[in-house]
Amino acid sequence: MGSSIMDPTGQTTRAEGALQPAIRPESLKGMTVGLLDNGKQNAGRFVEELGKVLVERYGVGRVVLRKKPVATVDAPAQLLDDLHHAAELVVIGVGDCGSCSAAAIADGIALERLGTPTAVVCTESFTATADAMAVIRGAAGYRHATVAHPMAGLPFEKVRARAEGVADEVASLLTGATVRRGAA
Amino acid sequence: MVGDSAATDLDPDAAQAAIEHCYHQGWSDGLPLVPATRELVDRFLAETDRSPDEVIGRMDNLGRTCTVELAAVNAAMAGCLPAYFPVVLAAWEAVMRDRAAKGGAWQSTSGPAPLIIVNGPVREELGFNSSGGAFGPGFRPNATVPRAIGLIVRNAFGIRPHELDQATQGLPGRFAMCFGENEEESPWEPLSVEMGLFDGQSAVSATLVRTCEFVDNRHTQDPEQVLFDFADTIVRTGSLIFADQSCFVVFGPEHAQLLAGAGYSKNDVKDWLIAHCVRSEADLRRVGKDAVAEGGLGGRGPSAEERVSQDTLSRVVSTREQIPIAVTGARNAAMSLVCRVFGTWSNSSCPVERRRRNGTGGT
Numbered sequence: 001m002g003s004s005i006m007d008p009t010g011q012t013t014r015a016e017g018a019l020q021p022a023i024r025p026e027s028l029k030g031m032t033v034g035l036l037d038n039g040k041q042n043a044g045r046f047v048e049e050l051g052k053v054l055v056e057r058y059g060v061g062r063v064v065l066r067k068k069p070v071a072t073v074d075a076p077a078q079l080l081d082d083l084h085h086a087a088e089l090v091v092i093g094v095g096d097c098g099s100c101s102a103a104a105i106a107d108g109i110a111l112e113r114l115g116t117p118t119a120v121v122c123t124e125s126f127t128a129t130a131d132a133m134a135v136i137r138g139a140a141g142y143r144h145a146t147v148a149h150p151m152a153g154l155p156f157e158k159v160r161a162r163a164e165g166v167a168d169e170v171a172s173l174l175t176g177a178t179v180r181r182g183a184a
Numbered sequence: 185m186v187g188d189s190a191a192t193d194l195d196p197d198a199a200q201a202a203i204e205h206c207y208h209q210g211w212s213d214g215l216p217l218v219p220a221t222r223e224l225v226d227r228f229l230a231e232t233d234r235s236p237d238e239v240i241g242r243m244d245n246l247g248r249t250c251t252v253e254l255a256a257v258n259a260a261m262a263g264c265l266p267a268y269f270p271v272v273l274a275a276w277e278a279v280m281r282d283r284a285a286k287g288g289a290w291q292s293t294s295g296p297a298p299l300i301i302v303n304g305p306v307r308e309e310l311g312f313n314s315s316g317g318a319f320g321p322g323f324r325p326n327a328t329v330p331r332a333i334g335l336i337v338r339n340a341f342g343i344r345p346h347e348l349d350q351a352t353q354g355l356p357g358r359f360a361m362c363f364g365e366n367e368e369e370s371p372w373e374p375l376s377v378e379m380g381l382f383d384g385q386s387a388v389s390a391t392l393v394r395t396c397e398f399v400d401n402r403h404t405q406d407p408e409q410v411l412f413d414f415a416d417t418i419v420r421t422g423s424l425i426f427a428d429q430s431c432f433v434v435f436g437p438e439h440a441q442l443l444a445g446a447g448y449s450k451n452d453v454k455d456w457l458i459a460h461c462v463r464s465e466a467d468l469r470r471v472g473k474d475a476v477a478e479g480g481l482g483g484r485g486p487s488a489e490e491r492v493s494q495d496t497l498s499r500v501v502s503t504r505e506q507i508p509i510a511v512t513g514a515r516n517a518a519m520s521l522v523c524r525v526f527g528t529w530s531n532s533s534c535p536v537e538r539r540r541r542n543g544t545g546g547t
Contacts, residue, residue: 003221005202008211008257008339010249072288074245098350099288106245129291132347136246 019109019139022117024176025088028058033174034087034116035063036079038104039071041152042159043094049163050091050121050170058171063087068107072099075107084114089174095122095130095144096151102126102133105144109137119173121166123149145169210344211261213334213359220260227266228256232273233539240273241280243290243341246348250276250340255332258339262332267310268325271388272332274534275300275362278390279333281534284527289392290343295351296392296526297358298333299432301510303376304386306536307364314364316514319357319521326362334359355395363512369437370511371444378450379533386536391432391508392526394423401439402518407446410439410518411453415460417522419500421471424463427498430506430525433457437515454504465496505531 025031033054035047044067051063064086068075083090090111095101101122108120122130124146134142146169147162154162202219206212218224229236229252236253243249252273259272279285279298289296302312302325313323320326337359343349367374376387397420401413418431433453435443443453468474474492501507508529513519 003223005205005219006222006225006257006260007209008220008254008261008335009342010251010254010340070287072291098293098348099291101350102291102348103245103288126350128346129348129350133246136342 019112019137019142021142022112022115024117024174026176028054028060028089028171028175030059030061031089032087033060033063034083034090035065036075036083036090036092036107037065037067038092038094038100038107039068040094040096040100042154043071043096043151045156045159046121046151046163047091047093049160050093050167053163053167054091054171057167071097071103073103074110075103077110080107080110080114084111084116087116090116090118091121091170091174092118093121094147094151095120095126096149098126098129102129105130105133105142106137108144109134109139109142112139112142117174119170120144121147121170123147123151125149143173145173206261211335211339213331213338215331217261217335218263220257224260224266225253225256228260228264228269229253231266231269231539232537234273234537240276241336241340243286243343246342248341250336254340255336258335259328259332262335263324263328264332265310265324268329268332270536270538271302271306271310271325271386272329274388274536275329275333275390276336278388278530278532278534279392281530281532282390282392282527283530284392289526290337290341291348291350292526293350293352294394294526295349295354295358296394297355297361298330298390299393299396299523300330300333300362301375301389301512302329302362302364302386303367303374303381303389303533304384304536306386307367312362312364314366314368314512316516318363318366318512319361326364327360330359330362355393357396361393361396363434363510365510366437366512369441369515370435371441372450372509372511375508375510376533379531381533381535386538387533388536389508389510389533391430391529393432394524394526396434396521396523399439399520399522400518405442407443407448408456410442411456412460414520414522415457418457418461419463421463421467421473423524424468424473424500428502428506429500430508430527430529431461431501432508432510432523432525432529434521434523435509435511436513436518436520437511438518439520440511441515442518450509451504453509454507457507458499458501458503461500462497463500464494465492465498466494468498469494505529
């Protein structure tokens, strides 16, 4: 028999350890929640409204808002470090395109590694790419919240309705209820 | 040479099994792959002075890199001949100079495709088609060089459809668009020379595009009428999503010669198009894209609407750099293509660097 067939993939996936999700609080009461606007259209409005719902419904103490400079790639380490120090919990939104959904998941996992419980919100159309990125970052099964697609182009009332609709799921991702879910 | 063997000496059963193995591994873009062996890949690597370990592309967000050797494996699988490899490396560099290629384009819902242009003597030496049917099919280098780029994205970067590749529809000809510039029948300097390389230097230029549309104007010999036909195609609202867009005009030789014959240089053509590729506020508002002129998506708010009159004109392209021009195809009908650039064209060409033999420089 002849020679073997070469592998064109290189198999050079980064060797990050399996994710240990950050320790979750029992409740959101009095907590400071960081809101990371990934810069997509309506993302800023969405995370701000979601923050308001979390204050109204769960007694969140206050929110701090940050904006990502480029939606399609990972947030700068400095920005994530800033969020890690400025907030006890973080919400990231909105993954509503191919690259920015994956990037939002990557940011969420990076914050978990820093020790900050994080909930990422993507539209329902991007579950596959979000999950694929979680595998790449050594966090297979990392859960995120989903809202109906699309987000861009929606009038304010519908953005608000999306925020109200997903708030419970986000709260559950951020609190003790999900401490061990997703961990291998 | 395998290619010279009598058909009876070959083993089609073994070939079929090897091809199926490649499919089974998930390496294929859908078409059969050439199973790459160490010996074959080494013949590719022998065509370049670059180290097999040199990293020529990285996707930090995915933790993936592409080395010269991985590019060679994928080029071999794409059906390239070893002699094409320096062109593949130049094409890869040209594609990766596109800022979007490093920033999420391969994962984008837009599903953009590389448009690859080859200049210089390497066209004839390797058999790139620069004349009739330059966009294919039928010519091995035109077909396999862009396919190699696609396989590198798929295999070395690990970006596959339905996973990290989130293309909504993709586009016809994705990873299949590569042509030689018809320098012999172009009235203008080659694209690579316009980009600052010397005449006679083999080179590759590339950008990512979202679609191509033909301009068939065999109806007039008036250069301005012909240009208005191009402008009408360039300003279509369907493809307008940002304020500043790039548009690659791939002229057929007849249109190019007609314009040059009327005294238009490349820059004259670009300047004419900049001045005439405009859309009125009313047109943009009718399709809900009135905020495009200000760089946004969707309509302006009511207060902004009051500030802008219906007959305000917005430019679709605003600089010469946003209208790259090349010439390809046969001089047998006045037809051209307008190709929509996905992001920002790098405005540069990459030299083809072949292995230096006996101390002499390659082309």
